[in-house]
Amino acid sequence: MEEYxxxxxxxxxxxxxNMTDRMLExxxxxxxxxxxxxxxxxxxxxxxxxxxxxxxxIMELTHEMESLLDKLRSGEIAVETGxxxxxxxxxxxxxxxxxxxxxxxxxxxxxKALEKKLREWPAQDEGDERKLPREEGRPISKESSAAExxxxxxxxxxxxxxxxxxxxxxxxxxxxxxxDAVFRGEKAYLINVRLRDGSLLKSVxxxxxxxxxxxxxxxxxxxxSLQAMEEEKFDRDFSFLLLGKPDLEITALKKKxxxxxEIEKVTVSSFIIDDxxxxxxxxxxxxxxxxxxxSLKKQEKAAIQASENTVNTETEEKTKKSFNGEDNGDLxxxxxxxxxxxxxxxAEKTVRVETAKxxxxxxxxxxxxxxxxxxxxxxxxxxxxxxxxxxxxxxxITTELQSAVMTLRMVPxxxxxxxxxxxxxxxxxxxxxxxxxxxxGEETELxxxxxxxxxxxxxHLLRNAVDHGIEDEEERRRKGKDPVGKIRLEAHHEGSHVVxxxxxxxxxxxxxxxxxxxxxxxxxxxEEAEIMGADEAVRLVFRSGFSTAAxxxxxxxxxxGMDVVKTAIEALNGTVEVKxxxxxxxxxxxxxxxxxxxxxxxxxxxxxxxxxIPIEAIRENLFVxxxxxxxxxxxxxxxxREEVLPLNCLKEGLGMGFFEEQDVYPVVVVQAGDRKxxxxxxxxxxxxxxxxxxxxxxxxxxxxxxxxxxxxxxxxTLILDVAGLLExxxxxxxxxxxxx
Amino acid sequence: MTxxxxxxxxVQMVAFKLEKEEFAVNIHQVREVLKMSRVTPxxxxxxxxxxxINLRGEVIPVVDLRKRFELPVGERGEQTRIIIVEIQNSxxxxxxxxxxEVLRFSSSAIQPPPARVAGTRTDLIKGVGxxxxxLLIILNLEKILTTEExxxxxxxxxxx
Numbered sequence: 092m093e094e095y096x097x098x099x100x101x102x103x104x105x106x107x108x109n110m111t112d113r114m115l116e117x118x119x120x121x122x123x124x125x126x127x128x129x130x131x132x133x134x135x136x137x138x139x140x141x142x143x144x145x146x147x148x149i150m151e152l153t154h155e156m157e158s159l160l161d162k163l164r165s166g167e168i169a170v171e172t173g174x175x176x177x178x179x180x181x182x183x184x185x186x187x188x189x190x191x192x193x194x195x196x197x198x199x200x201x202x203k204a205l206e207k208k209l210r211e212w213p214a215q216d217e218g219d220e221r222k223l224p225r226e227e228g229r230p231i232s233k234e235s236s237a238a239e240x241x242x243x244x245x246x247x248x249x250x251x252x253x254x255x256x257x258x259x260x261x262x263x264x265x266x267x268x269x270x271d272a273v274f275r276g277e278k279a280y281l282i283n284v285r286l287r288d289g290s291l292l293k294s295v296x297x298x299x300x301x302x303x304x305x306x307x308x309x310x311x312x313x314x315x316s317l318q319a320m321e322e323e324k325f326d327r328d329f330s331f332l333l334l335g336k337p338d339l340e341i342t343a344l345k346k347k348x349x350x351x352x353e354i355e356k357v358t359v360s361s362f363i364i365d366d367x368x369x370x371x372x373x374x375x376x377x378x379x380x381x382x383x384x385x386s387l388k389k390q391e392k393a394a395i396q397a398s399e400n401t402v403n404t405e406t407e408e409k410t411k412k413s414f415n416g417e418d419n420g421d422l423x424x425x426x427x428x429x430x431x432x433x434x435x436x437x438a439e440k441t442v443r444v445e446t447a448k449x450x451x452x453x454x455x456x457x458x459x460x461x462x463x464x465x466x467x468x469x470x471x472x473x474x475x476x477x478x479x480x481x482x483x484x485x486x487x488i489t490t491e492l493q494s495a496v497m498t499l500r501m502v503p504x505x506x507x508x509x510x511x512x513x514x515x516x517x518x519x520x521x522x523x524x525x526x527x528x529x530x531x532g533e534e535t536e537l538x539x540x541x542x543x544x545x546x547x548x549x550x551h552l553l554r555n556a557v558d559h560g561i562e563d564e565e566e567r568r569r570k571g572k573d574p575v576g577k578i579r580l581e582a583h584h585e586g587s588h589v590v591x592x593x594x595x596x597x598x599x600x601x602x603x604x605x606x607x608x609x610x611x612x613x614x615x616x617x618e619e620a621e622i623m624g625a626d627e628a629v630r631l632v633f634r635s636g637f638s639t640a641a642x643x644x645x646x647x648x649x650x651x652g653m654d655v656v657k658t659a660i661e662a663l664n665g666t667v668e669v670k671x672x673x674x675x676x677x678x679x680x681x682x683x684x685x686x687x688x689x690x691x692x693x694x695x696x697x698x699x700x701x702x703x704i705p706i707e708a709i710r711e712n713l714f715v716x717x718x719x720x721x722x723x724x725x726x727x728x729x730x731x732r733e734e735v736l737p738l739n740c741l742k743e744g745l746g747m748g749f750f751e752e753q754d755v756y757p758v759v760v761v762q763a764g765d766r767k768x769x770x771x772x773x774x775x776x777x778x779x780x781x782x783x784x785x786x787x788x789x790x791x792x793x794x795x796x797x798x799x800x801x802x803x804x805x806x807x808t809l810i811l812d813v814a815g816l817l818e819x820x821x822x823x824x825x826x827x828x829x830x831x
Numbered sequence: 832m833t834x835x836x837x838x839x840x841x842v843q844m845v846a847f848k849l850e851k852e853e854f855a856v857n858i859h860q861v862r863e864v865l866k867m868s869r870v871t872p873x874x875x876x877x878x879x880x881x882x883x884i885n886l887r888g889e890v891i892p893v894v895d896l897r898k899r900f901e902l903p904v905g906e907r908g909e910q911t912r913i914i915i916v917e918i919q920n921s922x923x924x925x926x927x928x929x930x931x932e933v934l935r936f937s938s939s940a941i942q943p944p945p946a947r948v949a950g951t952r953t954d955l956i957k958g959v960g961x962x963x964x965x966l967l968i969i970l971n972l973e974k975i976l977t978t979e980e981x982x983x984x985x986x987x988x989x990x991x
Contacts, residue, residue: 745874
């Protein structure tokens with residue numbers, strides 16, 4: 092069971108997310124009942140999945156959610172904020188239990204309390220009999236009888252699921268066969284058989300059932316396949332789809348199968364093929380009416396028959412396990428069941444792959460690219476025309492392979508954005524502000540690792556926007572603004588970058604207040620404050636130890652400020668900027684690289700070594716002659732477009748050598764944050780895309796080194812981390828160092 | 832190939848030399864032995880870390896054992912080898928003067944480090960192996976490579 096846990100977690104997460112999305116939509120437009128259907132479906136799937144996995148508490152809670160949603164759907168109760176809040180509460184609790192599967196039982200009291208609330212909303216109490224049977228061993232004797240009181244609904248529900256199960260498995264040919272049979276006046280029956288626990292001759296038993304059924308008609312489908320049955324590749328349940336006479340003696344057939352040893356339970360029900368089944372809930376399909384006239388009536392009859400049969404079995408067999416657990420113990424079915432919901436929405440086009448496997452693949456392709464470069468170099472030396480031809484081919488294919496593999500790692504930023512509508516809603520409710528979150532560009536894709544790490548900074552920015560950006564309703568009215576504050580969360584591609592922005596139409600950042608605060612916190616000096624422009628002042632919010640919130644609120648504050656955002660983004664090789672107009676709002680713009688695995692670098696030679704500098708950090712390259720260099724307080728500088736640019740020798744900066752005089756110095760101007768520095772190198776060697784490899788865990792982090800890469804000739808080259816390098820004491824970064 | 836099943840009472844060791852001392856490391860810990868190749872130096876790291884090399888795409892740090900034990904840097908020649916060992920799930924290269932052979936020891940030939948030899952650090956030595964009249968020191972590489980303290984050769988050798 093446990094091996095299916097990951098699958099369960101992933102699927103359950105999707106269902107919960109779907110539910111959250113739909114609830115938010117529904118809250119906006121309570122008449123949009125299609126969302127209710129989706130929510131109901133999600134709750135139902137969750138119930139089924141958790142039941143199969145044996146997570147009773149989750150199953151019970153989702154069952155109550157489902158019941159409540161059903162009431163909503165039927166119009167018995169109306170959509171209102173309180174109800175949505177209650178449902179959110181339930182979603183949260185389910186999420187919590189899913190996140191703590193091993194301790195899920197510890198939520199017992201919460202679940203029971205919430206179940207009661209759900210059941211009694213809005214203080215109606217007809218839900219008591221809807222209680223589910225408990226799992227084995229829990230001493231609640233009344234429960235099983237409660238199940239028997241109400242098996243009809245559950246019974247048909249389960250058969251529907253099973254029907255669908257087989258339906259989703261039917262190929263076109265089998266469907267045609269079914270339709271044909273119905274046309275001929277034959278009928279389809281679904282026979283579900285469960286063997287006793289610990290049955291020793293599973294394949295024999297299934298074969299005997301098969302034999303018994305064969306006499307009654309034509310078996311057109313089995314679940315699992317006949318071969319799997321022969322090989323005992325099933326748990327305890329198997330099903331047959333049988334075509335037979337419409338007046339088939341169901342009870343007799345059942346008895347016959349039950350007489351086979353080791354059979355625990357048999358259900359026989361009429362089987363309705365997919366399009367017809369849809370007809371029970373939606374308008375009857377025209378085709379159905381035409382080809383198999385009166386089939387609708389048959390369906391009704393079948394439904395009754397099916398439920399009758401379930402009643403029989405339910406009474407015959409003591410309910411030993413919870414209903415859903417019994418529904419399908421077969422693990423393969425967990426998957427299928429969970430899959431149904433996705434199948435309904437769109438044809439399945441995706442495969443879940445472990446991320447570790449993906450990473451391994453990306454690494455291998457990285458190796459391939461490196462080796463390709465080497466082979467190409469060797470090929471050129473050989474000057475063989477045929478070889479060159481096929482090498483070109485190789486180059487093209489491997490390049491395509493590389494980009495194809497890289498796209499595998501790309502995921503839409505939606506994964507992160509998805510949780511924000513809910514968060515902003517809760518926050519604004521909390522703060523008693525009206526806030527609308529407008530999201531666009533959520534389909535923008537970027538590297539999985541980046542997506543995973545961009546979440547927290549965005550949470551921070553959004554919280555800030557709600558808490559400090561957007562004014563309360565009254566103030567907005569007074570200012571003549573729309574009383575509903577707007578926060579725009581946007582993502583788009585820009586070259587090899589993804590730009591994500593968070594923009595609010597709130598009060599904006601007051602540069603004077605920021606300066607004052609910075610002065611108080613001794614982040615800047617009085618003199619600096621005086622000459623500081625508004626934009627520069629606003630940027631002070633990124634300095635560590637700075638937080639504009641007057642008080643530490645639940646929303647933001649807690650001692651962390653925007654510097655956390657900045658650090659996190661810079662760790663991803665990205666940048667963050669802020670634009671703010673007082674009274675009109677602020678905009679935070681994050682620029683993120685598409686991928687972390689491969690970066691464009693400029694190769695430079697310094698001493699005997701070659702280093703790779705990420706293009707991202709480079710502003711320009713210069714050639715500086717010795718006479719242009721001046722010395723201010725032991726630091727070298729040049730004047731570049733009326734700006735004083737501190738110069739460093741890269742070798743010295745890395746501690747790998749000493750400055751040597753040259754006729755002309757190639758200089759790479761790099762920037763990290765607002766610091767700009769020139770590095771003198773021996774030679775500029777051109778741009779190259781490199782695969783980043785981390786240095787061994789055995790080596791402590793080296794400030795100024797982001798990682799290493801292997802060049803075409805097999806040599807290891809270090810990749811510089813410009814931000815880290817500039818923080819290092821031995822690099823002259825200008826004014827801040829002049830004090831030392 | 833006659834000895835396919837390794838008996839419990841026998842251990843295979845890769846023997847190597849440093850200065851005049853002989854050391855050994857369990858063969859299970861050794862990934863491979865390479866000839867000395869170009870090492871990319873790492874800035875701002877311990878002096879005994881020679882740098883990093885590329886081993887089939889993996890970037891592996893290389894430690895100069897001579898420098899680790901405060902020995903003068905010797906001539907690197909034809910005999911110089913890099914032994915790739917696995918320590919705490921990552922690979923590390925060790926530069927040694929030479930790799931001599933693979934030796935089989937019966938367990939009884941391996942003894943715990945003598946406790947009372949002056950200057951010897953027993954925490955850095957796993958044991959001492961005896962073959963004929965040779966004494967090989969089995970180093971505790973985990974300890975030696977993960978601690979930052981200075982270690983001199985005397986501390987890991989035994990004067991017989």
